[in-house]
Amino acid sequence: MSDWIAIGALAVVGIGIPLGMMGVSALLRPSVPEQGKRTIYESGEVPTGSAHIRFNIQYYMVALLFLVFDIETVLLFPWVVIYRPALEAGIPMARLLAPMLAFVGILTVGLVWAWRNGAVEWMRSPRATRRKTKRNQP
Amino acid sequence: MAAGSLLDVAPAQLFPEQVTNALGLPGVIGEAVGALIAAFLVGNIMLAFTGVAGPWAKRKITAAFTDRIAVDRIGPFGLLIIPAAAVQLLAKELIIPEGADRPSYDLAPLVLPASAMLGFSVIPMGQLGPLNLQLADPEVGFALTFAFASIASISLVMAGYASNNKYSLLGGLRAVAQNLAYEIPLIVTAMSVVIFTGSLRTSEIVAAQQQALFTVAGVTVPSWFAIVNPFAFGLFVVANLAEIGRNPFDIPEAPTEIVAGYQTEYSSSYFVLFYLGEFLHIFLGGAILTLAFLGGASGPGPASIGFVWFVVKVWAFFLFTQWCRSALPRVRIDQLIEIGWKGMLVLSFANLILTAVLVGVIAS
Numbered sequence: 257m258s259d260w261i262a263i264g265a266l267a268v269v270g271i272g273i274p275l276g277m278m279g280v281s282a283l284l285r286p287s288v289p290e291q292g293k294r295t296i297y298e299s300g301e302v303p304t305g306s307a308h309i310r311f312n313i314q315y316y317m318v319a320l321l322f323l324v325f326d327i328e329t330v331l332l333f334p335w336v337v338i339y340r341p342a343l344e345a346g347i348p349m350a351r352l353l354a355p356m357l358a359f360v361g362i363l364t365v366g367l368v369w370a371w372r373n374g375a376v377e378w379m380r381s382p383r384a385t386r387r388k389t390k391r392n393q394p
Numbered sequence: 395m396a397a398g399s400l401l402d403v404a405p406a407q408l409f410p411e412q413v414t415n416a417l418g419l420p421g422v423i424g425e426a427v428g429a430l431i432a433a434f435l436v437g438n439i440m441l442a443f444t445g446v447a448g449p450w451a452k453r454k455i456t457a458a459f460t461d462r463i464a465v466d467r468i469g470p471f472g473l474l475i476i477p478a479a480a481v482q483l484l485a486k487e488l489i490i491p492e493g494a495d496r497p498s499y500d501l502a503p504l505v506l507p508a509s510a511m512l513g514f515s516v517i518p519m520g521q522l523g524p525l526n527l528q529l530a531d532p533e534v535g536f537a538l539t540f541a542f543a544s545i546a547s548i549s550l551v552m553a554g555y556a557s558n559n560k561y562s563l564l565g566g567l568r569a570v571a572q573n574l575a576y577e578i579p580l581i582v583t584a585m586s587v588v589i590f591t592g593s594l595r596t597s598e599i600v601a602a603q604q605q606a607l608f609t610v611a612g613v614t615v616p617s618w619f620a621i622v623n624p625f626a627f628g629l630f631v632v633a634n635l636a637e638i639g640r641n642p643f644d645i646p647e648a649p650t651e652i653v654a655g656y657q658t659e660y661s662s663s664y665f666v667l668f669y670l671g672e673f674l675h676i677f678l679g680g681a682i683l684t685l686a687f688l689g690g691a692s693g694p695g696p697a698s699i700g701f702v703w704f705v706v707k708v709w710a711f712f713l714f715t716q717w718c719r720s721a722l723p724r725v726r727i728d729q730l731i732e733i734g735w736k737g738m739l740v741l742s743f744a745n746l747i748l749t750a751v752l753v754g755v756i757a758s
Contacts, residue, residue, distance in 0.1 A: 259530040259531060260530070261422075261425055262409075262530040263512070263516075263529065264429075265429035265430045266433040266511060266515040267508070268430065269511065270507065270508040271508050273441065273507070274508065274670075277666060277667065280484055280663075281486075281662055282663075284484055285484070285486060285663075287488075296659065297491075297559060297658055298560065306493060307558045307560050308555075318735065333594075337588060339753070340590070340592035343754060343757040349751075349757075352754070364743070376731065376732075378728030
């Protein structure tokens with residue numbers, strides 16, 4: 257129980273120290289509003305449009321794969337923890353390894369499929385892809 | 395390295411208990427007050443690390459690598475640059491960009507340092523005299539520290555999106571791509587350590603590395619997992635560099651490509667907090683590496699100077715990141731995805747399975 261009190265205490269400190277720095281800074285710093293000061297930085301040009309737009313994040317297939325593998329790691333953790341104690345308790349290695357190998361094997365098949373379909377590659381830009389498609393047409 | 399011998403290592407009183415007992419605080423409230431004081435002291439150790447590293451050591455190291463002289467004007471070795479830089483940065487005007495997404499813009503610089511500090515809660519930092527500098531030692535400690543450390547990327551996305559700046563947006567999204575690619579190799583490699591220890595308790599992971607592995611010419615080599623399994627160590631170092639976003643994996647910031655990435659529009663105390671959070675994450679990465687592969691806070695000499703060894707190891711990792719910063723080119727983002735998903739992921743699972751088989755063969 258005391259472990260979690262300590263972690264909670266560190267959370268309070270971890271948020272308190274940054275807040276304290278913000279507070280000190282608010283007391284120290286000047287405020288000199290000028291026209292154009294708050295403009296978005298765009299290498300010195302007048303900014304064009306907003307950054308809150310629909311944006312091709314390029315890696316949504318990778319993100320889906322990540323979900324699968326992340327859950328896999330969570331499910332592997334208990335197995336990893338009991339592996340050595342179970343061995344020492346005299347359970348044969350094959351009986352312990354087989355389920356994990358089967359589990360990882362299924363996901364490996366998935367990864368191979370994703371790999372062959374190009375899901376773990378950075379997507380090409382639509383324009384470059386279009387150009388390539390055009391070139392390939394007879 | 396039998397399971398029985400691990401339990402023989404008497405768990406010393408942790409730092410919060412020591413503080414509570416020393417002050418004689420009673421009850422649950424006393425425990426909480428003691429924990430707060432202990433956490434505050436540990437937090438200040440980390441602030442001292444970053445204070446020395448950020449304005450001073452980083453510049454000195456980079457200067458040494460590039461054959462220059464840096465920060466030598468104020469005080470001995472230029473050390474007084476540290477308070478000077480702190481005051482200067484905190485006294486800067488805070489400029490909030492037009493169209494910034496306010497709650498998220500303000501919260502992002504809180505989340506980054508807080509997540510890094512929380513990661514330190516379960517790290518055994520060794521003893522300093524009678525003090526045992528570890529805040530908590532829960533059964534799931536090792537997994538917990540990874541969970542805390544990975545909150546950082548949320549902060550980067552918040553900052554990147556809320557700034558309303560195109561460079562920031564790119565930086566935030568790059569941070570996600572990078573974390574998606576390297577989180578799994580990092581954790582799967584860490585699992586291969588857990589196979590040896592059979593426990594997620596950080597103190598037991600350290601204890602399992604204290605047995606002698608072999609003796610060469612009178613020098614006893616401890617069974618640090620970096621020596622037992624150097625392949626996993628190498629994988630972990632690379633994944634760790636990517637996780638904390640340092641060269642050659644610093645693409646979320648990439649100063650030569652996207653200005654400063656997610657922190658382009660941040661100034662004053664907000665910028666300091668990002669800077670602080672990044673350095674805390676480097677040290678957290680070093681602390682996790684020390685805990686899992688470099689025998690924790692142990693070394694020659696009595697156990698009461700363990701903290702010194704911890705500091706040496708963590709700073710060695712910091713020096714390594716700065717060396718990489720000076721020496722290695724940055725990878726491109728598509729290369730990064732490729733290295734992560736096609737290289738590191740496959741290698742880390744191979745390492746896990748091989749380690750499991752080896753441990754099984756040795757045990758039976």
